[in-house]
Amino acid sequence: MRPTQTFIDLIRTVKVDNASDVIARLRALAAADREPGRRGAMRRHLETLAFRFEGDDRLGDAAEIYDLIATLAPGDQARWTRKAGAARLRDLCARGRFDEAETYVAQLRADGDAPALIQDGLATLLRLGWAHECRNQPEPCLHCYRLAYDLNGGDAGVTTEDGDRLSTKVKNLRRLLLDTLLEDGRFEAAIALHETTRHVTGSGPLEAYDIVSVQDLAAAGGARSITMLPERRIAAPELRFWEKPPALRSEPGSLDIPAQYLAFLDDARAYPRSNVVIAGGKLVYDLAAHPRRPDILLQDGLNPDQIMTAAFGADRALVEVPEDALAVEAGLMMFGLQSRNYGHWFCEFVPRMLAYNDPRCPDGIPLCIDDHMPGSHAEILGLLDTRDRPVITLPPKPVAFGLLGMAPVPAFFPFDMKPGRPFYDTVWPADVFAAVRQLILDRAAARGILSGRTDRRLFISRKAFSQRALVNEAEIAERLRPLGFDVIYPETMSFLEQVEAFHSAALVVGSSSSALSNALFCRPGCRILGLIHEELSFNFRGYTSFIEAGGARILFLRGRTLPRPGVHAFHVSYTVDPGQVVAAVAALETETATGAPAGFAVQAADDRPIRVPDREPARSRTAAKAGAARVDPDRLARVGTLAAGRHKGAQAGLCALEAVAYVAGEPHSDQPACASPSLAAFIRTLSDRLPQDARDALILPLVPRLVGTRGSEALERRRVALVVDWLVRTHVPAWFRLAKLNVEADELADRPALADVADLAAWCDHLKRARKRAAVANPTLRQTGAGVRAAAWDAAHQAAWAAIRDDLDAAGPRILAAGWDAAYAAAYAAARAWGKAPLEPTRRALQDSVLALVERMIELPEADLREPEAGEADPSSDAATHPPVCYDAEARA
Structure with missing residues (x-):
């Protein structure tokens, strides 16, 4: 009927502007007509109308119709109520009305008869969140996952499309969004965002504070300050290295040292295990910040010792309001951040005792x-305490001080930095x-601790770390013991035992770590x-300035890094050639006996960022000389295999570049004058990191082809550009496609x-954007296994980075940061794909691709380096004849 x-x-005439009124009239008609046959026909017409509304993305209207259908179908009411709930939730999220969606989610949670609605809503929110994530829309993605977390009552039993917990997604996305908001100075918006997510992170509300120094606070009458040492x-x-001086990539610390003071603040709030102090409505943060470092750090559970959340902008900060x-x-x-770490403790905390x-x-304080x-x-x-002061041990909770005494670190030591920015290498004041x-x-002498010996040789173990x-x-250690070295284990010794050991030493060998900082107590000489x-971004200047304050002299010997993506560059493990250690020890003995300096000195620190020296002098050797290089066929015939690493002579083995020098008749070196510097850096790294069979199969045939490749500065720039282009248009997209980030991969490729x-x-x-997008699912590579780290940072990637990093650094911080973004974007994408797709095919395909890249670098002719006319294709461009390659199990459409 x-x-x-x-x-x-009414159904025929419904429009956008009259939908609400028409739906109300339809509801009234349906309620008034009780005839079963007509009610069934009404339901069918309403189903069609709801389908039409959904097709027009009018999900709110569709939800109203589904609710109406539920009243007409008592036997099937649950089905239509569930459809109404899903449509309503989709509508609210699609229109960004997340506050209303939050209220609706709370109603569902409170309704004991709505388990099916909860499951449907959860599925809807997970689908919406994943869709936003794939479209690189972090804000709606965050809210969808946050609402799903609330609707589910936590993480239990639910994961996202790529296997992450909801809380993990929320934390990662909020970090991205808060960073962006703070960079734009939108603190109120950041606080509002935090309010919607803090129940997931377990933190209290945030409050905004202006950042001031103690001296600024004292000038405004908010503190009393006594100058102990003036600005100076x-x-x-003077840095020294065993090898030829490298070009350091860290930013040298300031030589203008701020005043050392003793300050007292009334009614201050402080946070143990952090450097944050609130006084007079201001955030006092000059204990670790530097005005040249406008970095933003969101402390959101990253530090295991952290007891509060804080987010720092250039001149304002958000800090969690303390409770209890x-x-x-x-x-x-x-007390303060990293107080339990011995190196930080000695550099940043111990000197304060001079003021106290x-x-x-x-x-009595x-x-x-x-x-x-x-x-x-x-x-x-x-x-250190000459006043016999009592000691209060503070638990990890906020502290309200009636009176707080403070003294600063001796120099600025900013550790709150983002990846891709040059490390600030603090220079510590010797006074x-x-x-x-x-x-x-x-104090040690007064206790009879110092033995008076001056001849000990110490090797400092780091086995426990x-x-x-x-x-x-x-x-x-086995090579040093016959030379009279004692191996000591600082973690098993008291502090005074360590002081005595170092004070009695004439020669110390050890890893540049916290334990070696006790070399401060060595005797002069x-x-x-x-x-x-x-x-090369390690804090070499910091170590040197600290250790040599007591009169000792340090020589650095760099070994070989064992890459571990996701681990801070300072903390990667490494190996050192024992033969080089023995040779360096002999040179230091000679230096002591004769005064002949060991090693090489490098550029002294100043107040300007170090830039990599222009390689033009090295490259400008005449083209005639480079072009005249010839391969000696007899020598080439004698090179049957390649070894890894440098060697003292050809009889000890040849690495790839030493083989190039050998077959060209040059003196033994891994930096042959006849070879392109960019190709040499590329092949040197690639060859050293390949297994023996691959090294001989892939690299050995390239040895004669590298002879005579040195060219002009313009040619080298173009070769480096080819490598950068491969890294960002081939390497990164390959991992993005494996991680199903196809839109982002296409954007780059x-x-x-x-x-x-x-x-x-x-x-x-x-x-x-690509880096942030790839990091959403897995912000730290430490969560993944060795397989994914080895794949994403394989030999091909490392070789490319070795070839370009100096040029990126010389081009400025912004371009260097872009290079780091590309490198980490690939690693994050591999981490995202880990466990869901095989990594090895992509790694092997990229290795083949990089060999083709080397071929193009070798073949790039000097004559084609004219500037192309406007609109003309670059004849030497990789893309002119070689489009970006897709490396994935699924071919790109």
Whole structure:
């Protein structure tokens, strides 16, 4: 039986502007007509109308119709109620009305009869979240996953499309969004975002504070400050390396040292295990921040010791409002971020005792320390404290101080930095640490600890540590024992036992770690051999300035890094050639006996960022000389295999580049004058990181072809551009496609080819977005296994990075950051694909691709390097004849 004509006419005339009124009239007609046959026909017409509404994305109207259908179908009411609920949730999310969606989710959670609606809503939100994630829409994605978390009542039993927990997604997405908001100075929006997600992270509300220094606060009458040492200029440290001086990539610390002060703040709030202090409605944060570093850090559970959430902008910060604060009448601040770490403790905390021992600091005020500090820290406090102050151990909770005494770190040491920005290599003032050293030595002498020996040889073990591990430590120790070295294990010794050991030494060898910082107590003239990995952004200046404050001299010997993506560059493990260690020890002995300096000196630090020296002098050797290079066929016939690493002579083996020098008749070297520097850097790294069979099969045939490849500066720039282009248009898209990030992969692969490194400036935003997009699912590579790290940072990737990193650095921080974004985007994408797709086919395909890239670099002719006319294709461009390659199990459509 047909429904009434009025009912049908209403359905026919419904429009966007009258939908609400028409639906209300349809509901009234349906309620008034009780005839079963007509009610069934009404239901069928309404189903069609709902389908039409859904097709027009009018999901709210569709939900109203589904609710109406449920009243007409008592036997099938649950089905239509569920469809109405799903449509309503989709509508609210699609229109960004997440507050209303939150209310609706709360209603569903409170309704004990709605388990089916909850399951449908959960499925709907997961689908919406994943769709937003695939479209790189982090804000609606965050809200969908957050609502799904709330609707499910937590993580239990639910994962996202790519296997992550909902809470993990919410935390990662909120970090991305908060970073963006803080960069734009939108603090109120950041607070609002935090309010919607803080129940997932378990943190309290945030409040915005202006960031000030203690001196600024004192000038405004909010603190009392006493100057202990005035601002002053200090000398730059003289760095020495066993090998030829490398071009350091860190930013040298300032030689203008801020004033050392003793300050007192009334009614201050502080957070143990952090450097955050709130006083007078301001955030006092000059203990670790530097005005040249406008970096933003979101502390959101990243540090295991952290007890609060904070997000820092350039001049304002958001800090979690403390709850249930511990009340302390008065205290001197000896607590803070990284206080349990020995290196940070000695550099940033111990010098404060000079101020607290000063007569101008009142007696009786306790020293306040974190409760997680090891016993050695208490031992050091006992040695340094000349006033017999009580010690208060603070639990991990906010503290309200009636009076808080503060003293600064001796120099700025900013560790709150984002990836891709140059590390700030702090230079420590010798006057402060010489005073600390003398105080401790005087106390040790008074206790009869110092033996008076001056001839010990020490090898400092790092066997007990997993980070920055010297992997072949045992082998080195065996080579040093016959030379009279004692192996000591600092973690088994008291602090004073370590002081005595170093003070009695004439020669010390050890990993450049916290334990080696005790070389501060060595006698003047003692020689230190600091072993370290390859990373050139390491804080070499910091180590040198700290250790040499006591008169010792340090020589760095860099080994071979064992790559571990996701681990901070400072903390990767490494190996060192024992033969080089023995040779460096002999050179230091000669230096002591004759005064002939060992190793090579590098550029002194100043107040400007170091730039990689222009390679033009090295490359500008005449083309005639380079072009005249010839392969000696007899020598080539004698090269039957390639070894990894450098060698003292051809009789000890030949690496790829040493073989090039050998067959060209040059002196033994892994930097042959006849070879292109960019190709040499590429092949050197690629060859060393391949297994033996692959090295001989793939690299050995290239040896004669590298002879005579050195060319002009323009040719080298174009070769480097080819590598950068491969990295961002082939390498990154390959991993993105494996991770099903096809839209982002296409965006990069389809961009115009790079003709020069400077062209990367136009890619910065794209690569930054790509990195963030890939990081959404897995922000830390530490969560993945060795297989994914080895795949994403394989030999091909490392070779490309070795060939371009100096040029990226020389091009400026923005372009260097873009290079890091490309590198980490690939690693994050591989982590995202891990466990869902085989990684090895992509890795092998990229290895084949990179060999083709080497061929193009070799074949690139000098004559084609004219500038192309406007609109003309670049004849030497990779893209001119070689489009980006798709490396995935699923071919790109």
